[in-house]
Amino acid sequence: MDGIMTQNSQKEKLSGKDLINIGIYAAIYLVIMTAVSMLGFIPIMMPMLAVLCPLVGGITMMLFFTKVKKFGMITIITVIIGAFLWVTGMGYWPFIFGIICGVLADLVARSGNYTSKKKAVLSHGIMSITIFGCFLPLYLDINGYFATRTSFGSEYIEALTKIFQPWTAPVIFGCSFVFGILGALLGQHFLKKHFEKAGIV
Amino acid sequence: MKLDRGILMDPRTKLLILITVTTFALGGAGGEATAKMVPVLCMVPFVLLLTAKRFKTALIGIILFAGSSLLLSSANAHNMGGFLYYMILGCCGLLGRFLPCIMMGRYLMESTTVSEFTAAMKKIHVSDNIIIPLSVMFRFFPTVMDEADSIGSAMKMRGISFGGKHSSKMIEYRLVPLMTCCVNIGEELSAAALTRGLGGKVKRTNICKVGFHFQDYIAIAICIVPWILLIMDVVK
Amino acid sequence: MIKFENVSFNYSKSDDRSVKNINLEIKEGEAVLLCGESGCGKTTLVRMINGLIPHFYEGEMKGQVLVDEMNITSEELYETARKVGSVFQNPRSQFFCVDSTSELAFGPENMGLPEENIKARIERTVESMNIRKLMDRSIFDMSGGEKQKIACASVDTLDPEVCVLDEPSSNLSLEAIDDLKETLKRWKKAGRTIVVAEHRLYWLKDICDRVICLNKGEVVFDMPMKEFRLLREDDHRKYGLRSIEENLSMMPVKEKISFANNIVLENFAYSYKKYDALNIDRLEIPQNEVIAIVGPNGAGKSTFSKCICGLMKGFKGYALIDGKRCRKKELLKKSYMVMQDVNHQLFCETVMEEVTLGMDEENEERVLKVLDELGLSSFAQRHPMSLSGGQKQRVAVASAILSDKDIILFDEPTSGLDFYNMEKVADLIRLLRGSKTVFVVTHDPDLVRRCATMVLSLENGVIANKYTYGEKRENGRKEEKCYTAAV
Numbered sequence: 001m002d003g004i005m006t007q008n009s010q011k012e013k014l015s016g017k018d019l020i021n022i023g024i025y026a027a028i029y030l031v032i033m034t035a036v037s038m039l040g041f042i043p044i045m046m047p048m049l050a051v052l053c054p055l056v057g058g059i060t061m062m063l064f065f066t067k068v069k070k071f072g073m074i075t076i077i078t079v080i081i082g083a084f085l086w087v088t089g090m091g092y093w094p095f096i097f098g099i100i101c102g103v104l105a106d107l108v109a110r111s112g113n114y115t116s117k118k119k120a121v122l123s124h125g126i127m128s129i130t131i132f133g134c135f136l137p138l139y140l141d142i143n144g145y146f147a148t149r150t151s152f153g154s155e156y157i158e159a160l161t162k163i164f165q166p167w168t169a170p171v172i173f174g175c176s177f178v179f180g181i182l183g184a185l186l187g188q189h190f191l192k193k194h195f196e197k198a199g200i201v
Numbered sequence: 202m203k204l205d206r207g208i209l210m211d212p213r214t215k216l217l218i219l220i221t222v223t224t225f226a227l228g229g230a231g232g233e234a235t236a237k238m239v240p241v242l243c244m245v246p247f248v249l250l251l252t253a254k255r256f257k258t259a260l261i262g263i264i265l266f267a268g269s270s271l272l273l274s275s276a277n278a279h280n281m282g283g284f285l286y287y288m289i290l291g292c293c294g295l296l297g298r299f300l301p302c303i304m305m306g307r308y309l310m311e312s313t314t315v316s317e318f319t320a321a322m323k324k325i326h327v328s329d330n331i332i333i334p335l336s337v338m339f340r341f342f343p344t345v346m347d348e349a350d351s352i353g354s355a356m357k358m359r360g361i362s363f364g365g366k367h368s369s370k371m372i373e374y375r376l377v378p379l380m381t382c383c384v385n386i387g388e389e390l391s392a393a394a395l396t397r398g399l400g401g402k403v404k405r406t407n408i409c410k411v412g413f414h415f416q417d418y419i420a421i422a423i424c425i426v427p428w429i430l431l432i433m434d435v436v437k
Numbered sequence: 438m439i440k441f442e443n444v445s446f447n448y449s450k451s452d453d454r455s456v457k458n459i460n461l462e463i464k465e466g467e468a469v470l471l472c473g474e475s476g477c478g479k480t481t482l483v484r485m486i487n488g489l490i491p492h493f494y495e496g497e498m499k500g501q502v503l504v505d506e507m508n509i510t511s512e513e514l515y516e517t518a519r520k521v522g523s524v525f526q527n528p529r530s531q532f533f534c535v536d537s538t539s540e541l542a543f544g545p546e547n548m549g550l551p552e553e554n555i556k557a558r559i560e561r562t563v564e565s566m567n568i569r570k571l572m573d574r575s576i577f578d579m580s581g582g583e584k585q586k587i588a589c590a591s592v593d594t595l596d597p598e599v600c601v602l603d604e605p606s607s608n609l610s611l612e613a614i615d616d617l618k619e620t621l622k623r624w625k626k627a628g629r630t631i632v633v634a635e636h637r638l639y640w641l642k643d644i645c646d647r648v649i650c651l652n653k654g655e656v657v658f659d660m661p662m663k664e665f666r667l668l669r670e671d672d673h674r675k676y677g678l679r680s681i682e683e684n685l686s687m688m689p690v691k692e693k694i695s696f697a698n699n700i701v702l703e704n705f706a707y708s709y710k711k712y713d714a715l716n717i718d719r720l721e722i723p724q725n726e727v728i729a730i731v732g733p734n735g736a737g738k739s740t741f742s743k744c745i746c747g748l749m750k751g752f753k754g755y756a757l758i759d760g761k762r763c764r765k766k767e768l769l770k771k772s773y774m775v776m777q778d779v780n781h782q783l784f785c786e787t788v789m790e791e792v793t794l795g796m797d798e799e800n801e802e803r804v805l806k807v808l809d810e811l812g813l814s815s816f817a818q819r820h821p822m823s824l825s826g827g828q829k830q831r832v833a834v835a836s837a838i839l840s841d842k843d844i845i846l847f848d849e850p851t852s853g854l855d856f857y858n859m860e861k862v863a864d865l866i867r868l869l870r871g872s873k874t875v876f877v878v879t880h881d882p883d884l885v886r887r888c889a890t891m892v893l894s895l896e897n898g899v900i901a902n903k904y905t906y907g908e909k910r911e912n913g914r915k916e917e918k919c920y921t922a923a924v
Binding site: 314315316336337339340343344348351352354355356357358359360361373374377378381382385386389390391392393394395396397398399400401402403404405406407408409 | 488546746
Binding site for chain 2: 014015016017019020021022023024025026027028030031032035056059060063072076077079080086087088089090091092137138190194195198200
């Protein structure tokens, strides 16, 4: 047949369509994230976000991954998510994490040619570590921060360090990764169950 | 119909304030040297919100902030202990650190138009690969919320709610239609944008003017102080 | 100006809407109407002119499309954008910026034009389209008609030689269609080539000079407008077309209505921060009839719908149904809205699961009966989202019937539908008459005349008119004119 197949050719540069897709999925992802975060508004619940956000986010992200064909898209969306967290007051660490995790996640997905389902799951797990950035300021230099507030007394500092004990850091870190993987699996389950039938994949 | 946005500042200035507030109030950088600056920095977002006539947001923020600080210091003063103390400590400690940053973020988002923001990004040479997704994202937020709202209404009419017999499937019921609708609208949006020449090789222009004014210089001056203190601290 | 050379196209996702062996030539300055039933391929042709096919929608394409000697099929989209401007069906999804001024600047900005030039273009467009009062506003706060105006204006700032419009009137009120008509007239006068794909034809009779009708992907006729207007109604029907001499009268069906058991709406009032969106003290509505709610954009129709479905937060009014006072909470239980975008209300994996979701007790016999009545039996195990628009609508209606709702409200059920599908919706609504009280919010006179037994016309939040068949109307503006035409 001499017809032109119009499958988008594998040009390396991101096209307008790709960039718009990034924006659209970032918006969906962040709205859902913000809604989930409302549950964590009781501050003590906050560590739960490292579980819930990657889990629910996986559904959006797996749909996004079906649109990814070129290097850069995953990086950009992760950086945007990181930047959003930063701008909404979570500190600059998620932004830095976003850059690193984004590139790593993108490389992993690329090694699977953006078609491998297993690599997509792993890639989302790595991406989800970005959320750990939100918690990092709680562990960094905790004594330095409160040392200045001597009026609160040493008991206070002691108690606070008790709540944010260093060992909880790797737990939250691990949670974000593991639940990122679980979220991705959930997302792929939804893809099959709903989105493919709805014709939007 | 124009929003009253109070004192207009360059988005870059607002970003600088945000960075400064998050670095020193949230991150606690600089130790003792900048400690005296922290309360001042914490107040900046509230003042800005007031100038933008967001009285309600500012008031809620101030009450929460002051309340948590008071609660904390009184808990300390009474030498409280036990579980309740840790609760107060956890909640108030977090609020006190995050609240100024969240308020600043709120101010940044509410007082900046998308075109101002992209113009400012352009001025600091951010690539179109970031700017375009960002502007789509801001355009798309209200759409996603609208859709979520309609889906919420549809669920109410069907009697699906938390606590009902379908509560285990709540996430699925909410997310599946939301994603389907948003993706469909997104597809139409991309088509419309592409027929108007998005993604071309030429350099995009921007008709929105941003630049520094008197108020920007004052804000920048305030922000620079803790950074200098930090550097001095490190050098020493 | 536009040339189709042996063009065929198949979408990679579905067989619908494909076209075969199209050969067409459209001259400069010509205004062409593309018509035909849903899925006939008219949208596909439009997408080939603006380059979305093959560059955005994927599929298999043969042949080529030329616009002004430029090969659209091989040229990049952003090059095509300089020559071809597009207006789409859905006003909600075709603006890229948040405020109107940036939106008008968007196209020229993409072209990399200098700032001064862009400002001059915007000024010219604002002047010629008379949209000064829409400038510097959030597009999200605008009505559908206003959004569509902004969409046209943002095409205008690019100053394209060819303008294509894909069902631009689908979501518009009659008043907004009039505005759109004015815009097209201006474009035609400026010498632009115009191609419009449409279901509603009446508003184009003075604009288009040529009519091309498609059926199953092939051109069935191609004639001057003058000739087309001489065709009889039957010929129109044969191709699923609505009449070109569309009757705009909103006269309901001639039926005997019993006012013995009325629903009384009391204190149906709601105001947003600044203005009263709805202000009805008392209104009596016959039970189990079909009531059409009409009126211009922003008249309070959607506020009214939300109130009657119990979805409006802080709404204080109530309805007396069978003597019982129903407030917001009870209304929510008693009523159901079939939304314009019916995707919002489909949650489950199969149609069967979907329609039984709101049921209090399982009753398979009843479910099967309802599915059968609505022609859905063969789809019981399909995923609701995989159905066609009309079928989805029926699923929503089935779930309303099965959850024993008394009031069913349709929100613009026929926007963007061809004649056949419009009639099907009318049949569906007629089916409900007598057992449910049905409200139909619509801009579609054809639909009103086919199924409504009473018409409520809203204006500025109050009932401007309420009538059944043959009743004299007092202060109908536009209706008065149409009414005389209808009798």
